[in-house]
Amino acid sequence: MSATVPQPSVERMVPFDRHPLVVGVVPGQDPLVVRTAVQLALATRAPSLHMAFADPARYTVAEHADGSVRHAAIDPDADDEAWRETESALARQVEQAVGGDVPWHLHYLAGRPDRALTHLARAVDAAAVVVGTRAPGSAARLKEFLEGSVAAHLAHHQHRPVLTVPLSVVDWKEIGAPWAR
Known part of the structure; x- marks a missing residue:
């Protein structure tokens, strides 16, 4: 008999x-996601923002109580230190977007973004999770169609509110079936 999944209440x-x-961040992301999180943090007197990138080319070896993880490359032939360049670039990107308005921490996570962000949110006792919408373009639409939306997965698999920041909008008149886009 399986355990009952705790429900929002x-x-x-x-x-x-x-x-x-x-805050879910990705390399090259529009700074609007981080700036929106900064404004929410200021409005709610949040002590800090926990910026997080979940690298799908890596897997989690161990999860720690503070939300950090030990991770390794999925590809055994990959350069196991290449992720550090991505982490440095993300730190510069986040620092530029945040400015000096709110203290922040960058967490380099691994695996599925929804699961990684959920683990981190539990660990830091976050009030909410902030993510951006998918990037524009047909490749991103195909990826979302196959894998699903990170925001939707978060909203359905954990109890914290999810603030989704729109990065691209479509005119209502242009909306057709998802497979026709």
Whole structure:
């Protein structure tokens, strides 16, 4: 017999006031996602922002209580230190977007973004998770069609609110079936 999955409820809510936020970031992402999280952090007096990138080319070896993970490359022939360049570039990207408005931490995670962000949010007792919408383009649409939306997965598999920041909008008149885009 399987255990019951804890459901969202008033008792499980994490107050927005003075609780950190987790922010999903990706290389080259529009700074609007981070700036939106900064504004929410200022409005809720969040002590910090926990920026997180989940590298799908790596897998989690161990999860730690502080939300960090030990990870390794999925490809055994890959340069196991190449991720450090991505981490450095992300740190520069985030620093530029945040400015000096709110303290922040960068977490380099591994695997599925929804699971990695959920683990981090639990670990830091985040009030909410902030993510951007998918990148524009047919490749991104195909990837979302096959894998699903990170925001949708987060909204359905953990109890914290998910703020989805729109990065590209489509005129209502142009909307057709998802497979026709």
